Amino acid sequence: MSDVQMQNPIWNDILLGKIQVDLKFLAGKILLSRWQLALRRDFSPINLERAKADVITLYENNIHLANAKKDVESILNPTHSLVR
Amino acid sequence: MENVMEKVMYKVDEVIDLIQQNKRLLLSGDESLLKQLPKGNWIAGTIPYFMAEEGGVCTKDEIQVTEIPEYAEEIKCITYDIASIKNVYKDGYENGYTVLIIPGLSDAHLSFAINAPDYKQFATKPLIGWISGVQLDELSKVSPKTYFGPDAVLSDKNAVAMHVKLPTTKYAEISITNLFKQGYGDTIEFVESGFCAKEAIINGKLQNFAEYVTLKDIDTRLPLVADYNGIMINISFQNIDCKLGCVKFYAPVFTGMEYQLALPVNNYIEQFTDLIKQQGIEEVAFSCNCILNYLYSELEGKKTGNITGPITFGEIAYQLLNQTMVNLEIKDI
Known part of the structure; x- marks a missing residue:
């Protein structure tokens, strides 16, 4: 994933539960949910950066999988994916 | 739908033959059968309940066998105690999957259930597995166990894992088949994480949870459901301890x-078959389903599609699950 994509503020918005995206990749759903839960308790910038790095690494490592690829497209192309 | 192996239930002698042929095997069965097996490339957990070829069955005469596909390049079997289980994700191959079996009611079971999300590289590699068990009427007499095939050693404390390396042309994908959905009732939050809850915030108001469940006459065969x-x-109810004033669960809250009680499932088999079709699950390399689904939906003698595997005391798809079927598919890239 490019630096530009990693810096996209949408990752923060998703992690902080400001927006929801219709995800397909099971590992992504579970990891994201765990971080969303942790960030409700500690939403410090350091924790948010750790969460973002963790989730982005998961998707980077699995970008060859159809569902992970679909998720990244949905996340970075929000006109098709925002559900709220 | 096509299964990797059609025959899944084997006599002990047949399993010994497979082990002696150096087959790489995931096994489930009664302790009396597993302890007869020689050293080899296998891991196992105890359980006498299965989704067999002919449907749900309880037997102590046969072992359920899942063979690792021949195209898998390499395997490594590792035992994990309560201190080392945190490495289960880290130890997996970069491209592959891990099958983990944990003895039911062990410290490793409790630790994994609560702490897995904090393990290094949590969810970054496909992890599927199950919690071993025993015949329900023997629960107070016999402990659930795991077997580490390379040494033919049993344990009621340690988990066992088989890490499987796939060729670069294939990848593993884990899915879950869960008929339960959140209902439209009260929203429940818990003030502490764990297998037992005394108090809960129900629609914003702090209440004793055992009293709430009792007064509302809640059907505890239905799980609590969280939306991830x-x-x-799902989080399944174990029992209500009125003396202690707490509710016990089979997985931690x-x-x-936010949890809600599940909507009832009226016809498990019919809805299950429809859901499998909707999910487009094609080639199942490994699967397991929950003992509570087997009991509450009376699955004995009934077929859950062509999917086979152990009926378990807990399912693992990255983390511990309840009342859910988990599936591993291996697909071409």
């Missing part, structure tokens, strides 16, 4: 997560 970004994750 569209995936429904987590603070901050």
